[in-house]
Amino acid sequence: MDMRKLVGRNARRIREKAGLTQEQLAEISGFSQQYISGLEKGRRNPTIVTLYELAAALHVSHVELVLPDEQD
Numbered sequence: 001m002d003m004r005k006l007v008g009r010n011a012r013r014i015r016e017k018a019g020l021t022q023e024q025l026a027e028i029s030g031f032s033q034q035y036i037s038g039l040e041k042g043r044r045n046p047t048i049v050t051l052y053e054l055a056a057a058l059h060v061s062h063v064e065l066v067l068p069d070e071q072d
Contacts, residue, residue, distance in 0.1 A: 001068065005042035007051070010065045012040040014058050029057035 015025050015036075022040070026033040030053070038044040039054075046054070055062040 002042060003066065004045055006068065007046060007065050008040045008042040008044075009069060010067065011036075011054060011058070013069075014060055014064060015040075018058060020058075025057060029054055 015022070020028070022033050022036045025031075026036050029036070031039075031050075035044065039046060051062045051065050055065055
């Protein structure tokens with residue numbers, strides 16, 4: 001299981017469910033749109049702190065970002 005890809009898929013799914021664009025999430029979270037894009041593509045290796053901050057911006061538990069999905 002590639003955790004970077006898993007976190008990216010979960011982040012994108014949650015962001016889209018919330019009706020947010022990458023730009024809007026970037027503004028809320030304080031991360032750049034380029035970072036959000038790279039994260040969603042599984043190209044970033046987020047720290048634990050990043051996971052917490054991203055989860056807070058998405059109003060979900062940090063656990064939701066690392067839960068296995070149907071692709072894993």
